[in-house]
Amino acid sequence: MLGEMWSFRGRYKILHMTWFAFFLSFVVWFNLAPFSTAIAADFGLEVGQIRTIAICNVALTVPARIIIGMLLDKYGPRLTYSLLLMYAAVPCIIFASAQTFNQLVVGRLLMGIVGAGFVIGIRMTAEWFPPKEIGLAEGIYGGWGNFGSAFSAFTLVAVAGALNFIPGAFQVPDGPLLNWRFVIAATGIIAALYGCLYYFNVQDTPPGKVYQRPSSTRGIEVTTVKDFWGLMLMNLPLTGILIVLAWRLKKVGFLNPGTFGLVVACFIALYLFQAYNCWAVNKDLLSGAKRYPAEDRYKFKQVAILELTYIVNFGSELAVVSMLPTFFETTFGLPKAMAGMLAASYAFMNLVARPGGGLISDKLGSRKITMGVLTLCMGLGYLVMSSIPAISARVGQGSTPMVILAVILTMACSFFVQAGEGSTFAIVPLIKRRVTGQVAGNVGAYGNVGAVAYLTLYSLVPEGDVGNVIFFQTLGIASIIVAFLCFFILEEPQGSFAEAHEGEDLVVPGGSSVPDGSYIG
Template sequence: MLGEIWSFSGRYKILHMTWFAFFLTFVVWFNLAPLATALQEDFGLEVAQIRTLAICNVALTVPARIMIGMLLDRYGPRLTFSLLLIYAAIPCIAFASAQTFGQLVISRLALSIVGAGFVIGIRMVAEWFPPKEIGLAEGIYGGWGNFGSAFSAFTLVTVATALSFFPGSLQVADGPLLNWRMAIALTGVIAALYGILYYASVEDTPPGKVYQRPTSARGLEVTTIRDFWFLMIMNAPLTLVLMLLAWRLSNVGFFSPTAFIIALIALLGLYLFQAYNCWVVNKDLLAGRKRYPAEDRYKFKQVAILELTYIVNFGSELAVVSMLPAFFEGTFGLSKEFAGMLAASYAFMNLVARPSGGLISDKLGSRKTTMAILTLCMGVGYLVMGTIPAVRDSLGGSGGFMIALAVVMTMVCSFFVQAGEGSTFALVPLVKRRVTGQVAGNVGAYGNVGAVAYLTLYSLLPDGDAGNQIFFQTLGVAGLVVAFLCFFILEEPKGSFAEMHEGEEAPGAIGHPAPVADDQSAPLY
């Protein structure tokens, strides 16, 4: 596969078009941060209001990933991804044309749904690549697409400057003339145009392959009664984290006390509605009218451990990316600009680390062991990062050598974090074929759960070295605990390195026509 990865035909065309679709959703999702200063000056916002917008940027991503997973399993990735990309233009244009803080909040909440796009490509890539290559393929999809956040950070200010000759531009204090409105609207328009191109250029499955759908996509299908109650327990944190977000919004004055209570009741109703839908899907199982044969069962504990793994890797990544510039600035007394550049080294590792995690998972011979080792190394890496202030003091200051050492420590830790993400989604498509979208949605949502939980903890810690040390130690210990679960409880999925996915016949078998590649040098399987 490594020799064919640069091909743009057959399954490689699907891979490249899909990671770029994900890339654009992350460009859109993260288009606020680099232009936040211009927005703040234009509206005269307080710091608390800017932080509120940042919270809104992730608020609906958690339930959206669950819902997108359901739609994905029902309608297929081609239609779902195309519509999400086209939808992205609506909140982008609404945000760019907002005249009040309330309009900014509403449009940003609507835009947070775009952050669910990651889930869609997981199943698209899984449909086109066999299990033995799924790690590298999903790693390239996730790593290269995830780079959209760093791309936004490095380019949108330049784009806004280039668009400054249009009406509505704003002179930022001690900065360039910017047109932040047109820059944000442009990201949405580009995503929408690509959505049309994507729909016209891809298919859900290779020729001759049937797209497997669950009996009902209203809720996640489980195969034992015990797993149903386990599912109910694991769904609870998805609602609890939304309640935590509502609490944070109330603390900055966005919710009145009455509105906060109403929000909590609505979120409780959302959990009960989700539980009801899961009951509808699994009611025959619960009533004893349906029993799955052994070969059709899967263990929900696999999904639960993957959810916990994504909390500690992707959840911690989102949290660390948010605090790392301030960490470098405060620890070494650097300027905001230089601290931001050093912190960007963490996100840049996505280009190689996540595909590397997937490749290691393909080559090591045990996807379970790969994920356990990478998670263990990640935990140790965070514990090491927690020692940076102490090492600085022991080496006598914050000179160039100490800063370089801290950057190296950060990048090494970042590699294991993002490689762990790649190994997680090398496993997700192998749990149960027909509900891959919903499994990916649940696991992806837990990444946001982790980010919100970690950032809330960080906001409650004391400023300075003591708070940073506790934060990194918490991330490290959480990683070690989940690594233990991966080593001793997680089970290797059936057919982890098979030529065909579970439930599929080999190409060319009777009644199953061999798929035809666009280019014979790049066969589908």
Template structure:
């Protein structure tokens, strides 16, 4: 596979076009942070207002990933990804044209939906690669696409500076002349154009292969009554974390007490609506009118544990990326620019670590053990990072040696974090084929649940070494707990290293061309 990866034909063309679609969605999703200083100065915003806009950037990503997963299973990744990328231009243009704080918030809320794009490529990649190669393929998709966030951070200021020759540039105090409006609008326009190209360049499945869809995409299908109630329990944090976001918006004065109350009632209604849709999908099972044969069942606990792994790996990544520049700046007395550059080493590891985690999952022979080992090492890594202030003090201060050591420890920890993400999505497509989109959506949404939970905790901790140590210790302990669940409760998926996915077999006699069809259809053709 590694040698074929350099080609741009067949399934590798699909992989390359799909990871680049994810890359662009993340460039759009993360286009705020690099230009936040210019936006803050242009509108005269205070720190609470700019943080509110940053919160809005992730607010709707949680429900969007769940909804996108449903649409994906019903309509396929080609149409879903194309429409999402074309949609990205609308909130980008609205944000670029905003004239007041309220318009900035509304546009950013709409733009947060674009962060759900990751889910789509998980199923597209799974349709084109067999289980035995799914880890590396999903790792490349996730790792190279995820690099869009770092690309945004490193290039958008330069792009906005270059575009300052056009009308609309704004002089940042003690900084360059930036045309932030045109830069943000440009990311959305590029994404929309690529969405059109993507639609006409890819297919949902290889020729002759049938795209498996659930009977209904209104809610997640489960195969036992006990799993239905487990599903209801695991859906609670998806609405609960949005309540935490609403609380934070009230704390910064964006929501009035009455608006906060309305938001809480609306989120309770959202949970009940989601529960109702799940009941509609599974009502025959609950009433005893339907039973699944043993070979068609799956254990929902598999999904639940993968949701927890994504909380501790991707959730912690988003949280750490947000606080790491301030951590380096405060711990070692570095300038903002240097601290930001050193912190970027964490995100850079995505290029190698996430594919590496998927490859390890493919080669180790046990996806369960890979998941457990990487999560365990991640927990140890965070606990080591929590001791950086103590190590600094024991060495007599924050000299250049200590800074280099801290960067090495950070990169080592980030490898296990992002490799764990790759390992998670090496398992997701193997749990239950026809609802892969919904499983990926729920697991992906839990990553955002983790990010908001961790960042909320961080905002409540004391500033300085004590707060940083407690933060990293929390990440480490949570990871160790989830590692225990992986070792002792997570099950190895059936057919983890098979030639074909669940319900498929090779047919070599369809009009003289090899094809892959579901077992029930292949029997009729033969």
């Protein structure tokens, strides 16, 4: 696969076009972080307000990933991804033209929907690559696309400085003149244009292969009564984290007490509506009128464990990417631009770490053990990062060797974080093919549950070294707990290294099929 990957034809063309779609969605989604201090200075925002905007950036991604997963299974990745990229221009323009704090909040809330694009490519990639190669393929898609966040941190500030002759530029107190409004709007417009290009250049499945759809996309189809109640339990945090977000918006004055109560009631109603839809999809199973044969069943606990792994790996990545520039700036007394570039080293590792995690999962022979080991190493990495402020205080703030050591520790930790993400989505497409979009949507949504939870914690801890230590220690302990759940509860998916997905035939160039083969493209 590695040798053919640069051919840009067949399934490799689909892979490259899809990871770049994901890349652009992340450039758009993370175009706030490089300008956070400039925007705070421009609008006179307090620390709590700018942190709230950062939380809003990931909030609606929680329900959006679930909804996108449903639409994906029904309409296919080609149409779904194209429309989402075109939509990206809307929140970018709203945010770029904002004149008040409330308008900034609205723009970032709507921006969170763009973050749901990740789950679309998971199914697209799974349709074009067999199980034995799914880890590396999904890792390339996720890792190279995820690099969009690092690309934003590395380049957007420089572009905004170069364009400062356009009206709308703002002087950062200790930095360059930045035209952040123009750059943020431009990222959305570029994504929308690529959405049109994507629609006319990809297909949902290889020639001759049928796109499998669930009988209903209203809720996830489960195969045992016990799994239905597990699904109801795992849906609770998805609603709970939205209530936490509403509480944060009330704390900064965006919602008054009356409106807050109404919003909470709406979220509870949303959970009940979601529960009703899940019941409607599975009512025959619950009544006993339908019983799945053993070969057609899957265990929902597999989904639940993967949801928890994505909380601690991708959830922590989103949170760390949002706070790391400030961490380097305050811990080492660095200029904003330099702190942003050093912080981008965390996301930079996506280029190799996430594909690496998928490749390890493909080659090691056990996706379960890979998942557990990477999650454990990630937890230990975060605990090591929690020691950076104390070491820096002893050595001296701004010490060049200490800064270099901190960057090395950050990159080492991020390798395990992103390799763990790759390992998670090396398993997701193998759970149950016809509901891959919905499973990916739920697992992906839990990543944002983690992000909102961690960023809420970060907004509540004291500023400075003490808060940073608490933050990283929390990430580390949570990761270690989930690692042990992987070792003792997660099971090896059936057909982890097969030549074809469950229920799939081999499609050969002449158009005929051979049972139990894999697509040759």
